[in-house]
Amino acid sequence: MRASDKAYAALRDDIIEWRLAPGTVLAEVEQSERLGISRTPLREALSRLTAEGLTTTAGGRGVVVTDISLEDIDELFELRETLEGKAAALAAERGDAATFEQLRNELCQAPSLISAGDPARHDYYGLVGRLDTAIDAAIHNSYLAQAMRSLRVHLVRVRRLAADDAERLTAAAAEHAAIAEAIAAGNPRLAEAATTLHLHRSLSHVKATHTPQ
Amino acid sequence: MRASDKAYAALRDDIIEWRLAPGTVLAEVEQSERLGISRTPLREALSRLTAEGLTTTAGGRGVVVTDISLEDIDELFELRETLEGKAAALAAERGDAATFEQLRNELCQAPSLISAGDPARHDYYGLVGRLDTAIDAAIHNSYLAQAMRSLRVHLVRVRRLAADDAERLTAAAAEHAAIAEAIAAGNPRLAEAATTLHLHRSLSHVKATHTPQ
DNA sequence: CACAAGGCGTATGTATACAAAGCTGCCAGT
DNA sequence: ACTGGCAGCTTTGTATACATACGCCTTGTG
Structure with missing residues (x-):
């Protein structure tokens, strides 16, 4: 399994299960270190999450978990x-x-x-x-x-x-x-x-x- | 404008306007050289295209333009x-x-x-x-x-x-x-x-x- | 002659180093 | 005291070098 797939699955689960609350900023270095991978595959995971609408890019301060009102x-x-x-x-x-x-x-x-x-x-x-x-x-x-x-x-x-x-x-x-x-x-x-x-x-x-x- | 956005827009237009026929393989080095950018932003562009369904990853031989029957x-x-x-x-x-x-x-x-x-x-x-x-x-x-x-x-x-x-x-x-x-x-x-x-x-x-x- | 196994080449996947751009906080001027 | 701008830092964006895996061709054997 590719590292980007692993990161995507982990982050997706964390968001869906509300372990990552809406508004949480997902800084690239921070998350890549947490998941034990490099920034490159993490970025791909974040792209996929953003495409699905689970996160949004907050221009400058990384991507944040979207709220659901x-x-x-x-x-x-x-x-x-x-x-x-x-x-x-x-x-x-x-x-x-x-x-x-x-x-x-x-x-x-x-x-x-x-x-x-x-x-x-x-x-x-x-x-x-x-x-x-x-x-x-x-x-x-x-x-x-x-x-x-x-x-x-x-x-x-x-x-x-x-x-x-x-x-x-x-x-x-x-x-x-x-x-x-x-x-x-x-x-x-x-x-x-x-x-x-x-x-x-x-x-x-x-x-x-x-x-x- | 980011290089990845430029690549995404260019490839998307090429596919939509049928300049890139279905079945065409989009090799990363080939396309990155054609568009004058590096592989990293090109990969992000390809990811977005694949998420939209305009391309699919053909396991091992790069991404190919999807057919539309x-x-x-x-x-x-x-x-x-x-x-x-x-x-x-x-x-x-x-x-x-x-x-x-x-x-x-x-x-x-x-x-x-x-x-x-x-x-x-x-x-x-x-x-x-x-x-x-x-x-x-x-x-x-x-x-x-x-x-x-x-x-x-x-x-x-x-x-x-x-x-x-x-x-x-x-x-x-x-x-x-x-x-x-x-x-x-x-x-x-x-x-x-x-x-x-x-x-x-x-x-x-x-x-x-x-x-x- | 056909099939299989191994090596080679080329592709993607990953890591890291560098560049640029945005936010934050401070400082000075009004 | 408030506001504007500047400097520093932290962040993302990009490039490139390396690792790895898959496919294909070649070669050897049955």
Whole structure:
């Protein structure tokens, strides 16, 4: 693995997991020494982060971790609803029914994973990730898939702001199951509606449990 | 202006204007000598191009200019319809009516620009660009605006494939005027419909006049 | 004659040294 | 006391030298 990839992954995780707070300046020498690499690969990592919008160049004083405000979250979900709604509809038109039927069944049994505690809860997140992957593959549109991937980076960051209590996760699992069911049924409008519903509830939950820093 | 910015702009233009054909390998030393800069800023330029999808790293043999096939164009317009449709609707809800009313009037007089020949035709492209900019500003959503900006790079490349004859440009001006009018009227569904119509006609024109390389 | 293994060459990946540009703080003048 | 400018320092931007890895050609062997 290249040193620049390592630096990129490390910094990206640090930002997403809120170990690096918004406003933190990432000086090149400081970070390169911390990660044990040279400035050159670090600069490439910072470029990639800036291209993704996780950092911005603050002219002269290095790059800083971008802030993410409440308005940002509204904008983020507005775009997310547009992209994922379309993706769900396309998946319903073009996807393989059996794949999503299988995912629906697993999602219906997800509540047992959620209530089982932390290690099993990780399996639940993996299951949701598989649904995302399946939709990405089903839409047959690399540009749309790319746009959603770049969006998910920011969404993970937002999710860390909210309390992922068992109650909300159980409800979310049911909403995901509804999406999978609609896609398996080949009903584009239903799939889009189920996605819209899920995203609105997610947004409400984030805003309700948001803890101001 | 930084050397890396210069290199990025030069390579980006070369690719968009089809002076660098798909499949062309961009060796670092070769390009850095051609542009009169060192390898370091050139590498940053190539990174940015790759992040945008104009080039891809071909594992070991440098970065190559990405191809753009007919399926790509379909996918591109599918995403474009999703994003620009939503943007037009949001602009109708949130935009300033006077701004778009003004743009509509100018677009209605665009045919005279188009028929006047090449130098004036450049003014027409500028006018369409101003409409895009006005929509970007009106939606008040930086993530959506960013997604559309990254798409437009590829769209300019596609546009160069099609013959931009006066007939099509005149029709396109009328379609743009319809979009501006719907936004000025504050009618989201109409604005989205006008955008959908325009994009479908654009796509049809591109596919009809597409000259296989 | 064909296939495989090894060496050579050229490509990218990394480190470091140098240059230039911006911010910070101080000092002097009003 | 406040403001403007200057000097110093810290920062990023660039160039170049070195390391490394991959591909390709050559050569030897089955």
